[in-house]
Amino acid sequence: MKIRSKRYKESQKEVDITKTYPLKEAVSVLKKLSPPKFDGSVDLHFHLSIDPKKSDQMVRGTVVLPHGSGKKVRVAVFCKGEHERIARDAQADWVGGTELIDKVAGGFLDFDCAIATPEMMKDLSKLGKVLGPRGLMPSPKTGTVTNDIAKAIEDVRRGKVEFRVDKQCGVHLSVGKISFDAEKLSENASRVLEALSDAKPASVKGKFIKSLFISACMNPGLRIAI
Numbered sequence: 001m002k003i004r005s006k007r008y009k010e011s012q013k014e015v016d017i018t019k020t021y022p023l024k025e026a027v028s029v030l031k032k033l034s035p036p037k038f039d040g041s042v043d044l045h046f047h048l049s050i051d052p053k054k055s056d057q058m059v060r061g062t063v064v065l066p067h068g069s070g071k072k073v074r075v076a077v078f079c080k081g082e083h084e085r086i087a088r089d090a091q092a093d094w095v096g097g098t099e100l101i102d103k104v105a106g107g108f109l110d111f112d113c114a115i116a117t118p119e120m121m122k123d124l125s126k127l128g129k130v131l132g133p134r135g136l137m138p139s140p141k142t143g144t145v146t147n148d149i150a151k152a153i154e155d156v157r158r159g160k161v162e163f164r165v166d167k168q169c170g171v172h173l174s175v176g177k178i179s180f181d182a183e184k185l186s187e188n189a190s191r192v193l194e195a196l197s198d199a200k201p202a203s204v205k206g207k208f209i210k211s212l213f214i215s216a217c218m219n220p221g222l223r224i225a226i
Contacts, residue, residue, distance in 0.1 A: 007034045008218065015220045023193075026214050026222040027185045030178070033219045039179045040217025041070070044192055046171040047210040056203045059165040062142045063195035067184040068159035070177035075156055076100065076111035078120045078138070083149050087115075090153040098123060104130060111136070115144045115152045135164055159188075163196060169210075171196060178216045189214065193226075 004012075011033040021029065030042065050057040076094040077087040078101065087095040094100060094111055097120065104127055114131060116124055116138040124131075124138065131137040138144040142162050146152050163171050175188040193212070200208045215221035 005218075007036070008220070010034055011219045015222060017220075017223075020223045020225045022225050023189055023214070024182070024186050026224055027182045027189070029222060030185075030214065030216045030219065031182050033216060035178050035216065036218045038217075039070070039177045040219075041174040042176050042178055042180070042185055042189075042214065042216050043172060043174050044189060045213040045215065045221065046196060047212075048165060048169045048171065049207055049210050050165065050169055050201065050204055052165060052167055052169055054203070057201045059171065059196070059199050059201065060139075060141060060163065061195060061199045062160055062162050063192055064155060065159035065161060065175060065188040066191055067176060067180065067188055069161055069174055070180060071174075073113055073156050074111040075153055076104075076114045077149060077153070078114065078116040078124055079149060080117070080119065083117050083147070086149050087153065090150045092149075092153055101127060109134070109136075113144070113156050114138050115146070115149065115156075117147055117149065118145055121145060135162065163192070163199075175214075 014029065014033055048059060050059060052058075074093045077092040078097065079087055079095065080097040084095050096103070101123055114136045121138070128137060143152060143155065161173055163173050165171050173192065175192055176185050197208065209226050212224040212226055213221040214224055
């Protein structure tokens with residue numbers, strides 16, 4: 001049985017688990033709850049009406065949060081030649097070709113986002129089993145396989161985040177920190193909701209988003225009206 005802290009139990013008293021909240025009201029409630037002793041994240045949790053076994057119902061995409069994610073994103077860029085200089089000028093944290101690939105194959109994973117030029121993808125494919133399960137494999141669909149390295153890095157720094165459905169038909173991603181003001185959190189969350197709705201596969205009929213919850217780190221979640 002999970003043991004909840006006194007702080008968490010006090011927060012539970014402020015949340016009506018039988019209620020479905022409008023987004024802005026839910027954010028206001030989260031802001032009033034007692035936070036942990038660090039600047040925790042605020043997360044959205046979607047449950048989708050899809051069949052994850054069907055390839056045409058795979059949901060994946062990106063969205064740029066208007067007010068950023070609130071966290072420093074460590075960027076690794078797999079490239080060669082002139083692109084290496086461009087990546088370093090754009091302040092990527094890790095830059096390299098086959099030597100960086102070998103480093104990652106050896107267990108190095110101290111980065112949150114991976115970007116690659118198209119010419120590197122053949123060599124990078126051997127890291128599929130390492131990067132894939134962690135959601136780090138570069139993809140043209142998410143704009144992380146590109147020759148425009150500088151723009152890709154800029155987008156990530158500005159708050160571009162990736163979403164991808166899991167095997168349980170869920171999508172989970174952060175929309176900021178609890179220290180953000182309520183308006184910024186609401187705008188970030190609204191943008192994610194729009195982006196996910198736009199990513200609805202054509203083969204999915206009827207209601208796409210079954211349920212949506214918002215939660216702050218180490219606090220109870222609230223059901224959101226879709």
